[in-house]
Amino acid sequence: MRLQEFWSRLDEQFGAMRAQSVSRDHLFSDLGGRSALEAIDAGVPVRKVWLAICEAYDVPPRER
Numbered sequence: 001m002r003l004q005e006f007w008s009r010l011d012e013q014f015g016a017m018r019a020q021s022v023s024r025d026h027l028f029s030d031l032g033g034r035s036a037l038e039a040i041d042a043g044v045p046v047r048k049v050w051l052a053i054c055e056a057y058d059v060p061p062r063e064r
Contacts, residue, residue, distance in 0.1 A: 001047040003040070009050065013059060028052045 010019040023036040030052035031039040039049050054064045 001045075001050060003046055006040075006046045006050055009063075010053070013057075013063065022053060022057070026053075026056065028056055030055060 007019070010023060013019070014022055025035065027033050027035055028039070031044060031049060034042065034044075036049050036053060039052075040046060051064065053059070
């Protein structure tokens with residue numbers, strides 16, 4: 001997954017305003033207690049970050 005696709009899916013799933021908050025403010029245990037942005041900056045694969053968000057927010061499997 002490319003970073004552009006990540007942001008598109010995040011915006012589609014949560015709306016532009018909430019997507020920014022989800023990526024910046026929520027700390028994910030699956031990402032070592034980091035936010036999505038922190039994890040991406042640390043080199044965690046974008047796909048793994050997306051799946052951590054999906055798990056935390058119960059995104060339906062067909063939308064992952």
